[in-house]
Amino acid sequence: MDPLLVFPDPPPPELAQALDLGGWSWKSCGDPDVAMAEEPDEGWAGAVVAADDDPEGAFALCRRLRKGEMPLEPLLLLVGAGQLEDLELRDDLFDDFCLASVRPVELSARLRHLFWRTGRGSRPELIEYGPLALNIETYQAAIDGQPLDLTYMEYELLKFLASHPGKVFTRETLLSRVWGYDYYGGARTVDVHIRRLRAKLGEEHAGLIHTVRSVGYRFGQSRWGLSAR
Amino acid sequence: MENDARRKRDYVLRTVEERGVRLIRLWFTDVLGRHKSVAISPAELETVFDEGLQFDGSAIDGFSRVQESDVLAVPDPGTFELLPWAAEDEPSGTMFCDITRLDGSPFPGDPRQVLRRNIGLAREAGFEMFCAPEVEFFYFADAAAAGGVPRPLDGASYFDLTTADVSSDLRKRTLHMLEALSIPVEYSFHEDGPSQHEIDLQYTDALSMADAVMTLRLTVKKIAMEQGVYATFMPKPLNGVQGSGMHTHLSLFRDGANAFHDPDSDDGLSREGHGFIAGLLHHAREITAVTNQLVNSYKRINEGYEAPRYVSWARNNRSALVRVPIIKPGKTQSTRIEYRVIDPACNPYLAYAVILAAGLRGIAEGYELPAEAVDNLHELGPGELAALGVRPLPSNLAEALDEMEASELVRETLGDHIFEWFLRNKRAEWDLYQRQVTPFELEHYLPTW
Numbered sequence: 001m002d003p004l005l006v007f008p009d010p011p012p013p014e015l016a017q018a019l020d021l022g023g024w025s026w027k028s029c030g031d032p033d034v035a036m037a038e039e040p041d042e043g044w045a046g047a048v049v050a051a052d053d054d055p056e057g058a059f060a061l062c063r064r065l066r067k068g069e070m071p072l073e074p075l076l077l078l079v080g081a082g083q084l085e086d087l088e089l090r091d092d093l094f095d096d097f098c099l100a101s102v103r104p105v106e107l108s109a110r111l112r113h114l115f116w117r118t119g120r121g122s123r124p125e126l127i128e129y130g131p132l133a134l135n136i137e138t139y140q141a142a143i144d145g146q147p148l149d150l151t152y153m154e155y156e157l158l159k160f161l162a163s164h165p166g167k168v169f170t171r172e173t174l175l176s177r178v179w180g181y182d183y184y185g186g187a188r189t190v191d192v193h194i195r196r197l198r199a200k201l202g203e204e205h206a207g208l209i210h211t212v213r214s215v216g217y218r219f220g221q222s223r224w225g226l227s228a229r
Numbered sequence: 230m231e232n233d234a235r236r237k238r239d240y241v242l243r244t245v246e247e248r249g250v251r252l253i254r255l256w257f258t259d260v261l262g263r264h265k266s267v268a269i270s271p272a273e274l275e276t277v278f279d280e281g282l283q284f285d286g287s288a289i290d291g292f293s294r295v296q297e298s299d300v301l302a303v304p305d306p307g308t309f310e311l312l313p314w315a316a317e318d319e320p321s322g323t324m325f326c327d328i329t330r331l332d333g334s335p336f337p338g339d340p341r342q343v344l345r346r347n348i349g350l351a352r353e354a355g356f357e358m359f360c361a362p363e364v365e366f367f368y369f370a371d372a373a374a375a376g377g378v379p380r381p382l383d384g385a386s387y388f389d390l391t392t393a394d395v396s397s398d399l400r401k402r403t404l405h406m407l408e409a410l411s412i413p414v415e416y417s418f419h420e421d422g423p424s425q426h427e428i429d430l431q432y433t434d435a436l437s438m439a440d441a442v443m444t445l446r447l448t449v450k451k452i453a454m455e456q457g458v459y460a461t462f463m464p465k466p467l468n469g470v471q472g473s474g475m476h477t478h479l480s481l482f483r484d485g486a487n488a489f490h491d492p493d494s495d496d497g498l499s500r501e502g503h504g505f506i507a508g509l510l511h512h513a514r515e516i517t518a519v520t521n522q523l524v525n526s527y528k529r530i531n532e533g534y535e536a537p538r539y540v541s542w543a544r545n546n547r548s549a550l551v552r553v554p555i556i557k558p559g560k561t562q563s564t565r566i567e568y569r570v571i572d573p574a575c576n577p578y579l580a581y582a583v584i585l586a587a588g589l590r591g592i593a594e595g596y597e598l599p600a601e602a603v604d605n606l607h608e609l610g611p612g613e614l615a616a617l618g619v620r621p622l623p624s625n626l627a628e629a630l631d632e633m634e635a636s637e638l639v640r641e642t643l644g645d646h647i648f649e650w651f652l653r654n655k656r657a658e659w660d661l662y663q664r665q666v667t668p669f670e671l672e673h674y675l676p677t678w
Contacts, residue, residue, distance in 0.1 A: 139243045147248065149311040151411050152240045172485070180233065186485030188359060188562075192413075192433045199408040 002040045003027045004111075005047040005072070007061050008054055009034075014101045015050055015078065022108035031057065032064040046114065047072055048107075052080035052100045059086075062093040074114035078102055127162050129220055131205060134159055143205055150200060153179070157193050161209065161219035170216040190217075237306035238278050245271045245322060248311065254323040255282060255302050256443070258340050260291025260647055261522070261654070262576025264447055266323075267302065277304060281329060291650045292328070292338040300336050302326040308440060313409035314451065325440050337646035340578035344439055347582040347642060351589060356481045356488060358585050361415070361432035361565075362442060364573050365473035366449060367466055368396055368424045369459045379466055381424035382458060395456060400426060403452045410448065412441045425473065432478065435581045442475075442577040462573040464521070465528035472529030474536055475573040478554070479584065480565040481505065490564035496544065497556060497564060500592075506542050506551050506566055507598040508591020509584065513540045513550060513570070515636035516583040517622055518629035518655065519643075520571040524662045527625045529572060533607050537569045540620045541602035548606045550622070570622060579643060579651075586642040627659045 006019065009030035019026050026048070029035040035044075047065060051058035058077075065072040077094040078101075079087065087097065095114055098106060125136040131144045139155060141148040150158065160178050161169070169177075171187035179189065194217060198206035210218045245253065253274055254266050267284065269277055281301030286292035292300065304324040315321040328339035335342040351358060369379040382396050396419075404414050413431040428449075430441060446462055453460035465472035481488040481501060491499035498506075521530065530536050535547060543549035552567040571580055590596075599618065606619065614621070623629035630652060633639050640648045 138247045139240045140247050149313070149409060151310060152237045152307055154411065155240065186357070186482050188432070188482060188485075189434070192431065195413045195431060196408075196411045199413055200411075 002042050002045040005029060005035055005044040005065075007035075007047070007049045007058060011048075012050055012053070012101065015048070015107075018102060018104035018107045019048070021104040022111070024108070024111065029061075032061050035061060035065070043070070044072055046074045046076070046111070046118075048076045048078065048111075049094070050078040050100060051083060051086075052078065055083060055086060059090065059093065062090075066093055073118045074111075076107075076110055076114060127159065129162050129165050130208070132158075132162060132201075132208065134162055143201060148200055150197075153193055154197050154200065157190075158197055161217070165220035166218065168212050168215055168218045174216065234306070241304075241306045241309045241322075241324070242275060242278075244309070244311075245274060248320050250311070250320045250322045252315075252319070252321045253304075254312070254321060255304055255326050256323055257302055257326045257328060258443060258576065258578060259289050260338060260340060260576065260579075260650060262340070262574070262579070263290070264443055265289060277302075278306070281333075282326075283331070286328070286336070286338065289338075291647060291654065292336075299331060300338075301329045301331060301333070303329055310410050313406050325443075337644045338650070340576050340582075340647070341436070341439070343643055343647060344436055344578040344582045346644075347585050348435055351481075351585055354589065354593070355483045356589070357483075358435045358581070358588075359432045359480045359482060359565075360435050360438040360581060361430055361478040362438065362571075362577075363427055363429045363474070363476045363478075364442065364445060364462075365425060365427045365475065366460055366462045366573060367473065368399065368426065368453060369461065369466075371457075371459055379459070379461070381467070395458065396424065396426070399453055399456055399458060400428075403449055404428070406448050406452060407445060410444055412444060423467075423470065425470075432480070435585060439577040439581050442573075446573070464523060464526045464572040464574050465532065471534035472532060472536060473573055474529065474569065475571050475575065476535075476567055476569045477571055477581075477584070478565045478567050479505075479588070480563075481588075487562050487564050489566065490561045492561065496553070497561075498553065502564070502566070503598040504592035504594075504596060505588035506553070506591070507596035508588045508594075509551055509566075509568060510540050510542060510599065511591060511596050512583075512587035512636065512638050514620065514623055514629070514632045515639050516587055516633070517570065518626065518633040519583045519639065519651075520568075520575050520580045521629065522576065522626075522655065523572075523574050524626050524658060526572050526574065527623070527629075530570065530622055531624060535569070537606075538621055539602075539606045539614065540622060541606055542566075542598070543602045546602055546605065549602050579647070583639055583642050586638060590638055625659075626655060626662075630655055630659065 004024055004026040006026045006028040009028040011028050027038065029038060049058050049062055062075060065075060074095040077097040079097055080100055096110055098110055127134040127136065134141045141150060141155060141158060157178050171190040174190045175187065194209060198209055201208060208220060212218050250271055252268050253271065254268050257265050259265055267282065269282065281303040283299055283301055285298050286300040287298035304326050306324065308325040310323055312321045312323055325341065327341055328336040330336050368382040370382055371380065400417055404417055407414055415429040415431045417428045419426055428445065449460045462473060489499055489502035490497060521527065530538055537548060537550040539550065541549045542551035544553045545555060546552065550570055552569060554565065554567060556563050568584060606614065623632055634652055
């Protein structure tokens with residue numbers, strides 16, 4: 001994960017400690033220009049801005065981060081108890097706030113929830129292809145919104161294939177990538193599981209997995225756009 | 230490996246949670262091949278994964294001697310399935326279990342562990358066995374009371390059209406359920422006998438297939454019962470009608486290639502292929518008690534038709550014990566042999582274990598393959614058969630048990646625990662049968678004597 005932008009530089013020791021305890025990667029910046037200059041290639045993962053020491057500098061940074069072409073999300077603001085009134089009319093500058101000094105568990109819980117809400121970080125990862133959806137976190141697969149009842153190996157095979165649509169895999173590759181060391185039957189094992197998967201996808205969707213004659217299998221349409229089935 | 234096992238467990242725990250599974254049925258098999266089930270709640274699942282489910286094995290046939298009666302059922306997360314027939318508001322899952330002792334070592338009375346152990350030995354030699362059985366069974370109008378004669382479903386004289394519909398609906402629904410349970414069906418059709426059906430399963434490794442046979446028997450019976458029909462895998466339920474077999478196609482693979490195939494040999498079979506057949510033939514009489522374990526099994530064998538009566542092999546002769554199907558050109562990976570005496574009332578774990586062991590022994594010892602049977606053996610007399618050196622299969626359970634008892638191979642394959650229990654149990658079954666006065670006797674002797 002890319003680092004979180006943390007203000008000010010250096011941050012209050014208890015904030016730095018809370019971030020480290022939660023395992024967050026972070027980098028502190030003292031003003032907006034430095035924050036822009038040091039932005040990672042993929043952008044900041046988010047920002048934690050402590051406003052209790054230098055409110056004006058903090059809100060100026062928030063404004064720069066949020067008013068640009070690509071507003072930074074999520075932004076967690078830490079304020080002192082006496083600053084709550086300052087939040088009025090500044091709702092657009094932050095996604096959530098908490099009172100300084102924050103307890104480490106609360107900080108991590110709020111960040112996790114923010115990432116989930118803004119569709120980043122620990123949000124359930126989805127693989128989608130046409131009518132098929134796989135939720136990597138919950139091990140669930142569905143087709144046309146209907147859950148598929150899969151065994152573990154069927155699920156793993158489908159996940160692998162659906163993560164590489166359009167690519168042709170030999171049976172040997174599938175064996176080594178999906179089964180790893182836990183197989184003995186050779187390429188036949190792959191055929192057995194492909195057959196089971198197609199049955200579970202149902203007649204209408206069995207064609208999602210194509211047999212590529214004398215090579216192996218391909219999930220979804222060919223990358224060359226030819227519907228060579 | 231450790232990590233892999235953990236992911237499999239997580240997969241099951243997560244699926245149970247996400248799908249709102251209310252009940253998990255833990256399945257295992259007794260020594261006689263009967264399906265056992267114990268249900269646990271999702272709350273217990275994690276503990277059962279960690280510690281196994283402790284139960285008193287002395288209540289299970291062939292499991293424990295009294296002094297060591299407690300055993301553990303340890304679910305195999307790779308076999309987890311949602312039961313397709315569970316009510317929508319009460320999703321249920323199932324897993325097959327291995328049975329262990331309290332210290333976690335394999336329990337010697339568990340048939341699944343017996344097959345696992347023999348598969349392990351095969352892997353040490355570099356081989357993986359694939360099985361594809363053709364399972365036959367009958368649908369009857371009802372479960373005839375003990376001693377009564379069962380009534381075939383579509384042989385019934387009235388409402389022929391209706392009953393034909395029932396049996397085709399039944400089969401359709403059964404196939405649908407099997408596919409949902411990860412058991413691909415190759416073919417299914419109506420067999421020769423009235424109300425007799427056959428389901429051919431697509432090949433898979435021996436352990437998965439033994440599990441699949443257990444699931445298939447349960448599924449066929451359950452779906453039939455829903456329609457008030459009784460399905461049976463009894464090998465020979467009707468007089469004068471062929472019985473139900475479970476011909477099984479077998480192949481060995483080594484390094485991803487079919488080890489039975491050799492493009493340079495006359496018959497397309499490799500040295501391993503010949504050795505495996507020779508092993509099966511050599512030990513056939515010894516393993517028959519396991520592949521055909523009921524008194525009734527021998528009524529099917531003695532009737533003939535599709536059931537072999539003699540220890541023989543052939544390429545295109547359906548009276549042979551081992552048949553080598555002709556392979557389509559280019560389909561060398563399908564090179565296989567078919568073992569034809571086994572019936573669907575067997576314990577599939579034990580049956581596949583002894584078949585595998587017999588075949589491997591033939592390869593390891595380099596047994597010589599006898600000449601192929603060219604005639605229809607059913608039509609030859611005892612003199613002609615003896616001249617050809619063809620031995621018959623055991624003609625009843627007692628004879629089969631005698632052969633088994635003298636077999637070092639079967640003792641090694643099953644382990645002392647199951648070997649001795651099986652013999653004791655089956656001797657008792659034979660003794661009981663010997664004292665029965667049968668309808669045959671009443672019909673033939675009562676009027677005359």
